[in-house]
Amino acid sequence: QVQLVESGGGLVQAGGSLRLSCAASGRTFSSYTMAWFRQAPGKEREFVAAIRWSGMTDYADSVKGRFTISTDNAKNTVTLQMNSLQPEDTAVYYCAARPSWLLSRTKDAYDYWGQGTQVTVSS
Numbered sequence: 001q002v003q004l005v006e007s008g009g010g011l012v013q014a015g016g017s018l019r020l021s022c023a024a025s026g027r028t029f030s031s032y033t034m035a036w037f038r039q040a041p042g043k044e045r046e047f048v049a050a051i052r053w054s055g056m057t058d059y060a061d062s063v064k065g066r067f068t069i070s071t072d073n074a075k076n077t078v079t080l081q082m083n084s085l086q087p088e089d090t091a092v093y094y095c096a097a098r099p100s101w102l103l104s105r106t107k108d109a110y111d112y113w114g115q116g117t118q119v120t121v122s123s
Helices: none
Strands: 003-007 010-013 018-025 033-039 046-052 057-059 067-072 077-082 091-098 117-122
Touching (some): 003 091, 018 033, 046 067, 057 067
Parallel strands (some): 010 117
Antiparallel strands (some): 018 077, 033 091, 046 057, 091 117
16 A cells, blocks of 8 residues: 655745655555646646656756755655745645656646645735
8 A cells, every 4th residue: 555645834925945855655656657746726636846766857947957856875865955935836735646757747646645735825
């Protein structure tokens, strides 16, 4: 049973930083792709960033240069470092996993999801 548990959300002022973590358990994740999605009120869940455990990454254009996704293979943890946060980054952020080497930006491609963590950026 795959479990994903996010932590690290909160309230921050515009221009600030937050670091989200996702603790993964229940599998050997070396062949998985991990990702972060976010969902703002009244909007569809959207892709933020993805990573293979080997290190290859992909980012949405809206966060490229501001957010960094990384893994700690020893701890089975995926981290999203978010810098220069803006009010439009306000959303619930979800960690997701799929048993594939292929990076994907499509939420339906991911089989496992965390419960989400709220990020609020004030102006």
